Amino acid sequence: MSTQTATTILESLALDEEGFLLDPQTWTREIAQALAQAEGISELTEAHWKIIEFSRESATESGASPTLRQITKGTGISTKELFALFPKGPAKKVAKIAGVGKPEGCI
């Protein structure tokens, strides 16, 4: 996705003050890519998608976005890998890109 396309998508989004998508229903894979670029992740790999999809499923089922430990347990992706895939603060980054709310749990 070009930077320009990403910018156009980002401008059209309704985000809250912290940059979370206001309506999770409006989320698409293109939006995820644009949000990822805004978070400094230039390309979403298969492992990124696995985490994003797990987060969306988990949020739909439980009504709350998953914690980091729930993500590693649920996807089988290690803590090390999770922090490498979403560097500098995966907790909010994953939730933002996946278009689910801010994680409510602590662990």
Added chain:
Amino acid sequence: MAEETRKMAFICSKGNLDMAYPALIMSWAALGNGVDVTIFFTFWGLDLITKKRVDKLELSPIGNTSMKMSMMGLPTGNLGIPNWMAIIPGMTAFTSWFMKRKIAEVEAPPVREFMEMLSDAGAKLYGCKMTADMMNLSPDDLIEEAQEIVTASEFIDMTEGAQVVFI
């Protein structure tokens, strides 16, 4: 445009099971939010990274005014565990077991696993030199995530600019 990364440092000075968790949970939250984390284990806090102690942390009912019998589902209101009961052999094992169960209920991992998670997430864990000397511990006695022993002065140097939390 390089924004400076926020830094936090935790000093763990307690070795009781319940006092192990505050720093670990806050460190995990900090790492999840992209904050640099350094943890220094001193005095009884060294138990949290000592191989022989980490899986055997305990919580005594003696002198613990917060642990109420109602936590165990009894209709006893504000009544604590009576001190005379707390001296019965096995009571510390019981309260420790009970607390571990409560911790597991909220999906918090045991301390050893927590250390591994923190280290994997990029936290730096250090043992205190003076405590290690006092307890006759060498780096080999510590869990592999925390095999570096540093002096108080080194800790102060490496946490320049960090917000320090003492527990």
